[in-house]
Amino acid sequence: MDGFETAALIRARKKTKYTPIVFLTAAYKSEEFRQQGFANGAADYLTKPIDTIQLINRIRSYLRFIEQEKQDNQELELKVQKHTAELEQANQKIIDLNK
Numbered sequence: 001m002d003g004f005e006t007a008a009l010i011r012a013r014k015k016t017k018y019t020p021i022v023f024l025t026a027a028y029k030s031e032e033f034r035q036q037g038f039a040n041g042a043a044d045y046l047t048k049p050i051d052t053i054q055l056i057n058r059i060r061s062y063l064r065f066i067e068q069e070k071q072d073n074q075e076l077e078l079k080v081q082k083h084t085a086e087l088e089q090a091n092q093k094i095i096d097l098n099k
Contacts, residue, residue, distance in 0.1 A: 007040040020062040024050060 001009075003023055010016045020043035025033045034045045044058055 004036055004040050007037070007042065011041045018066075020044070020066070022046060022055070022058065022062075024048060 003025075007021050007023075010019055010021060021037075021041055022044045023033065023037035023042045024046050025037075026048050037045045043062060046055060046058075
């Protein structure tokens with residue numbers, strides 16, 4: 001299985017669908033593979049030799065994005081719960097008034 005097949009498998013699974021994928025390849029095939037990598041859902045594409053510091057910093061950036069998305073989703077869920085409770089209370093008041 002090559003990297004493109006692996007990326008497709010990662011994207012196909014619900015649990016890993018949004019996992020950031022970083023492709024690493026030799027420079028001599030970089031443009032051809034870069035396009036195919038992004039077409040397969042790559043978040044980034046690096047060529048060898050790999051700059052370790054650059055790779056670590058990019059991974060840290062992805063982790064910050066993921067954490068921010070989790071926080072945003074939690075805040076949104078709390079807002080939905082609050083509005084749902086408010087609607088239920090308003091609905092109950094209407095029901096009580098019509099009795």
